[in-house]
Amino acid sequence: MSKVYSLLMTLEGPMQSWGYRSRFDYRDTALEPTRSGVIGLICAAMGVGRGEDISCFEKIRMGVRVDKKGRPERDYQTAIEVIKADKSGTDTVVSYRDYLADAMFTVGLQSDDENFLNEIAAALRSPVWPLFLGRKAFPLSAPPVGQHSKAEPGSLEKHLLTGNTNKRVVLEPIDRANGERTQNDWPLSFAQRRFKHRSIQVLFDHKGAGE
Numbered sequence: 001m002s003k004v005y006s007l008l009m010t011l012e013g014p015m016q017s018w019g020y021r022s023r024f025d026y027r028d029t030a031l032e033p034t035r036s037g038v039i040g041l042i043c044a045a046m047g048v049g050r051g052e053d054i055s056c057f058e059k060i061r062m063g064v065r066v067d068k069k070g071r072p073e074r075d076y077q078t079a080i081e082v083i084k085a086d087k088s089g090t091d092t093v094v095s096y097r098d099y100l101a102d103a104m105f106t107v108g109l110q111s112d113d114e115n116f117l118n119e120i121a122a123a124l125r126s127p128v129w130p131l132f133l134g135r136k137a138f139p140l141s142a143p144p145v146g147q148h149s150k151a152e153p154g155s156l157e158k159h160l161l162t163g164n165t166n167k168r169v170v171l172e173p174i175d176r177a178n179g180e181r182t183q184n185d186w187p188l189s190f191a192q193r194r195f196k197h198r199s200i201q202v203l204f205d206h207k208g209a210g211e
Contacts, residue, residue: 002112004155006117007145018037045120045131062156161203184198
């Protein structure tokens with residue numbers, strides 16, 4: 001088995017939104033960062049355009065530790081004089097937008113390509129484009145990585161399951177077909193909005209309570 005490395009990043013802000021089931025006038029949020037949202041953030045840091053190839057991220061395994069779960073909140077937004085689908089006139093439309101308030105997560109990226117993880121770390125320290133937490137209106141409270149952050153030897157389990165906290169950890173299983181459930185947030189193309197299902201499993205430390 002090849003040696004693996006992990007890069008840790010902190011995602012914290014007053015508001016975050018990690019949608020993966022949004023339809024029409026409703027914009028949802030997952031309870032932790034989605035793979036599509038995290039890869040999108042990294043693409044912004046690296047200057048990867050919406051229409052560019054993102055297959056280089058296929059080799060990354062992702063995990064999330066919920067350091068502070070935050071509070072689910074909902075905004076109601078009203079748009080007036082929206083043209084109806086049948087062009088028969090205009091209407092007033094109410095949309096619903098969910099988000100997490102005051103949440104904080106540690107996201108781990110695992111790969112056997114140490115150099116690629118360090119390229120990501122360098123980009124996160126000096127991003128090409130502004131970074132945000134799921135929506136452009138939701139900035140980070142602090143940089144996602146420190147000035148000396150780099151890929152460290154070891155798996156996501158080693159770095160996210162510390163064994164001395166009561167925190168939920170959501171991992172992509174090593175065998176991607178062996179998760180507890182799936183969600184449709186593995187990005188194939190941001191330009192075409194194509195995604196595939198991703199297997200995930202939820203773990204806790206040895207105390208077992210979780211957030």
